Amino acid sequence: MAALLLVIAGLAVTEYVVRMAEQRVAQVRTIEATAILAQMRAQLESEINSVLYLSRGLISYVAVQPAYDPDRWRELAAEVAHDSTLVRNIGLAPDNVMRFVYPLEGNEQALGLDYRNTPEQWPAVERAISSGKLNLAGPFELKQGGVGIVARSPVYFMDDGKKRYWGLASIVIDFPRLLEQARVSAHVEGFDIAIRGRDGFGAKGAVFFGLAKVFEDPVVEMTVHFPNGSWIMAARSSPGVSTPVIVIRLAAWLLIMILAGLFLLLFRLYRFAHEQSVSDPLTGLANRRLLLGRAEYLAQLYSRTGQGFALFFVDLNRFKQVNDRFGHHVGDQLLIEAANRLSQSVRQSDTLARNGGDEFILLQPGVNAGDASAIASKLEAMMDRPFMIEGHSLQISASVGCAVFPQDVNNVEAVINLADSRMYERKQEKRARQS
Numbered sequence: 001m002a003a004l005l006l007v008i009a010g011l012a013v014t015e016y017v018v019r020m021a022e023q024r025v026a027q028v029r030t031i032e033a034t035a036i037l038a039q040m041r042a043q044l045e046s047e048i049n050s051v052l053y054l055s056r057g058l059i060s061y062v063a064v065q066p067a068y069d070p071d072r073w074r075e076l077a078a079e080v081a082h083d084s085t086l087v088r089n090i091g092l093a094p095d096n097v098m099r100f101v102y103p104l105e106g107n108e109q110a111l112g113l114d115y116r117n118t119p120e121q122w123p124a125v126e127r128a129i130s131s132g133k134l135n136l137a138g139p140f141e142l143k144q145g146g147v148g149i150v151a152r153s154p155v156y157f158m159d160d161g162k163k164r165y166w167g168l169a170s171i172v173i174d175f176p177r178l179l180e181q182a183r184v185s186a187h188v189e190g191f192d193i194a195i196r197g198r199d200g201f202g203a204k205g206a207v208f209f210g211l212a213k214v215f216e217d218p219v220v221e222m223t224v225h226f227p228n229g230s231w232i233m234a235a236r237s238s239p240g241v242s243t244p245v246i247v248i249r250l251a252a253w254l255l256i257m258i259l260a261g262l263f264l265l266l267f268r269l270y271r272f273a274h275e276q277s278v279s280d281p282l283t284g285l286a287n288r289r290l291l292l293g294r295a296e297y298l299a300q301l302y303s304r305t306g307q308g309f310a311l312f313f314v315d316l317n318r319f320k321q322v323n324d325r326f327g328h329h330v331g332d333q334l335l336i337e338a339a340n341r342l343s344q345s346v347r348q349s350d351t352l353a354r355n356g357g358d359e360f361i362l363l364q365p366g367v368n369a370g371d372a373s374a375i376a377s378k379l380e381a382m383m384d385r386p387f388m389i390e391g392h393s394l395q396i397s398a399s400v401g402c403a404v405f406p407q408d409v410n411n412v413e414a415v416i417n418l419a420d421s422r423m424y425e426r427k428q429e430k431r432a433r434q435s
Contacts, residue, residue, distance in 0.1 A: 010256035018249050030219055033235040036188055037222040041233060043182035048226050051087060051173055052134065052151055054080045059153050059169045062092065066157040066166050070100055077102035080171075086181065088148055088174045094167035096125065109143050115168070121150075124199055125168065128152045134227045136200045139175040139208055149173040179209070186210045191219070191235040200229020210234075280354040282332060283339035291353035291361055295412045298365055299405060308405045310367035311415050313423035314342065314379055316358040317397040317430065326392060333389045334396070341382050345375070361419075369404045376400040399427035 058076045065072070077090040081102065089107045092100040098113040115125045121137070128135035138149040151173065155166040179185075186193055186209070194210025197203065202223065207215065215221075218234040278290035298309045316338060323331035335358065342360055346352045351363040367375065383398035401423025403415045 007256055007260050010252070010259065014249065014252035014256065017252070021248055026219075029237060032189065033191055033219040034222070036191060037193075037220060037233050037235055040182060040184045040193070041222050041224050044178070044184065044224050044231075045226060047086060047178055047182055048136075048149075048151075048173070051084050051171060052227060054083050054087075055090070055151065055153070055169065055171045058090065059155055062155050062166065062169060063157050066155075068094075068099075073100050074102055086173050086178055088142075088146070088172040089144075091170045091172070092167065093170065096167060107144050124150075125152060128168065129154050129165070131228065132156070136226055136229045138199065140198075142172065147175040149175050149178070184209070187238060188235075190238050192238050193233065193235050195224075195231050195233050197224075197229070197231035200226070200231070202230040203232050205231070283336055283354050285339050285343075285360070286351055286353040288353055288355050288361065291351050291363055292412065292416075294351050295363055295405075295415070298363075299412050302406065307366050308368070308407065309363060309365045310369075310372045310375070310402055310404045311419045312362040312364070312372075312376060312379060313355070313401045313419045314360040314362065314383075315399045315423050315427055316383065317399060317427065319358040319396060322394055322396065326389075326394075330389050330392065330394075334387055334394060337387050337389065338383065338396075341385075342379065345378060345382065367404065369407045372402045372404055376402045397430065399423055399430055401426050 058073070058080060061072070061076055073092060077100075080090060081087045089110070090102045091098050091107075091110060093113070093115065096115045098110050098115075101107045101110050104111075115122050120140070124135055124137035132154055134151060134153045136149060136151050139147050142148045149172070150170055152168050152170045155169050156163050157166050158164070184193065184195075192211060192214050194207055194212065194214035196207040196212075196215060197205035198208045199205060214234050214236045215232075218236050221232055221234045224231040224233055278287060279285065280287050295309065295311065298307075302308060316335075319331065319334070322334055335354075339352070339354065339360065342352055342362065346362065347364070349365050353361045353363070355361050362379070364375070377400075379400045380398050383396060387394045387396070401419050401421065403409065403418035403422065405412070405415045409415050409418055
């Protein structure tokens, strides 16, 4: 029971400490994830906004000079593309039809594209036109190959004091290079990273980077802002990433098991040592020390209970001859059998002890002088029956001396001495008869 309580208490303390450690680890992991996402967000916003800022010059020129001027457009586009490695191409679409692309090489398929006849792109174009503001679409697969983000700005010009729609200016941003320059990775320092918000729809948009499962149990989420749209970034601990909490729990459980095992071992050793100190190793009966302790206890209780006790000394006759003739092994077996036979007359409240050698002592509470003689005779009669030991029929007898507390004497030492002397008197009496 004590070992079980120790284990339960140890597990309770362990779980409390582990829970506190888990909270602390969760706080640390949240701080780490926040720092990682914050850095990625800052880089993404910086890279995207820098490209959009560069494109304003081209848009402003078209708004001021709406007439077709491909040479001037090419100069401005080349300057924008030169200042940013993220720009894949720049396009101008008067009346929503692509008429100019820079660089033209590799983007020939985009020329002549009519957004109104392109279902996969027209919704984003329509949103840009209706809002009159820049719209960030994608990322998606480009017709000319690769993955890109398209920033489209509706262009308006003044005609006779009226604001008129000219068309669209678009910049295609190289999405893989954007992630590379912003140092965005799907797995960073034990975290899985994911981004959602395709076409700038934020939390309502589809996941376009990383695993969708990251958004099921994120450690932290963070919003990436850009003109007229946003993305949501999320981070969670990567599956299989071990934490110190697991080590703490396993170490604590191991320590508890070791302590519980040591406790049980010490308890068993204590019980063994205690039994050895109060029992006879050969017969398993109580020893003289235990019997005297119980006799003292009964004597102290007499003033309250009025109940005395009888003490019987039992000495085996002719035991030495058995030892000499058949050896000590047979003699030991004879002592064990004699102890078993004497135990048949022992009540639960009695104490039967081996006094050493071939002597036994029986302590019986509540027995008076009138009953003691009958019990002594019964004990002697039990020993008169032959013992069968390893095929040998051994005939011995017993001499029993008895004293009663407090009728004979009123202290334990005197009771012991009186019972012992009466046992020797009985022994001498039997010898005299045999002679």
